[in-house]
Amino acid sequence: MSKETFAFTSSTLRSLRLQREWLEWEERRRAASRQSASRRYQPVARSLLSLPKPTKRPQYCRDPAVHNALYTGDLARIRSIFKDEATANLTVETLSEELVWSPEQGLWVLTPQKKHTSPLRITAARGYQDCVKHLLLQGAEVDAVVGGKAALHDSCANHRAECSRLLLSYSANPNILSEEGLAPLHLCTTQETLPCAHLLLEYGALVNQNTRDRRVSPLHVAAKHGLDDHVQLYLCYGAKIDHRNREGETALNTACASADRPEEAGRYYRVVKRLLESGADVWVAGRKNHTPLHNACSNCHFRIVELLLQQGAEVNVSNCAGYTPVDCALQAVEDYLDGEPERVIALLLNHGAAPINPKMLKFCALSPLTMEIILNSFDRILSCDYWFGSVSPEVWQEHQLFYDSAIGLVNQPRPLQHLARCAVRKQLGKRCHHGIAQLQLPSSLQDYLYLPFEGYLK
Known part of the structure; x- marks a missing residue:
């Protein structure tokens, strides 16, 4: 048994208390002696009991x-x-x-x-x-x-x-x-902690208190974990919606960046919607100049991307690496093949996303629907060299009709109907998402202008 470990009996505890009292008295006596020596010609006016008590050792x-x-x-x-x-x-x-980790042993x-x-x-x-x-x-x-x-x-x-x-x-x-x-x-940080958050605020907790190092507010924490009820509570207590952490991110940036699990998509959508309704700025860029739209596109979160675009998010702004939101979405396609990344790409293109660099096609080679959307946004297919080698034999075999049609159209003229579609979409630009519906055209032609999925190119 360690010398600092007690056997918790009544006699041991009584002995411990007596020993502690004697040690405190002895330390006060020595302190008084030192003070008397330093003030040899001054009488000691204070009682030994009034001297400050020594710091207790743990x-x-x-x-x-x-x-x-x-x-x-x-x-x-x-x-x-x-x-x-x-x-x-x-x-x-x-x-x-x-x-x-042991450096010596590696x-x-x-x-x-x-x-x-x-x-x-x-x-x-x-x-x-x-x-x-x-x-x-x-x-x-x-x-x-x-x-x-x-x-x-x-x-x-x-x-x-x-x-x-x-x-x-x-x-x-x-x-x-x-x-x-x-x-x-x-x-x-969980839904179950909501009553504790209520109690803390009722007893005077500061709703805008930041963490010491990263300057993260409680609103940032709630947004990061997709806690809509916490967000609502903090906003009711006056949380600053435009507060930025040390990396320059607002709670909206944090929520969009943290929505990386499809099964939790609904929670983060509600948080983003509440923040936007409370006046959050969709233009604020945080770490690496990522806007909320960059973050949402990196997670291929269709509903959040749609919500941000409805609030006026800029679709062609670049981050510090020169990537636009559509570039971020393309780089995330392979990670979210089951999350319908083609819908995110189509949405961005319908809101005026600039033509996609053919070099980025390699990121969506395993998603034929995404590839189809992008290739149909071009008026011609110049080369498949950028993405051809990225398609696995299994995916090629499963979607052979599409890939064969894409290869067959390299350096070949596209039909006049397709060229007309490209011209109309270019003219509408950012207004494609609602402008097409206002055109006096049959519904079948309107659908065609929205770049529908057909499973092959023509």
């Missing part, structure tokens, strides 16, 4: 039995162990094996890592409300940051609303920062 507990009582919420044992302020503020030390190795926490953090994170209350009544410091976080950080991150309410009622600071510079509101 006391560590590594006893597995105590750990087990805390992690299981055993209230009876916790009451028998934690009977005063000293024990309530112990630092609980655990040891776990973690993978750490590989990842399991290395023992010490982690520190507190009884209050452990019980608050697990929702043991009665245990939390007992520790607070015994003098546990409600805002103590042990192991990088305070108890309120843990209760909010683990959506323990009742424990959060209890801590706040005992004057926990709703804006306390962890060692990483995060406030409790920044840790409300």
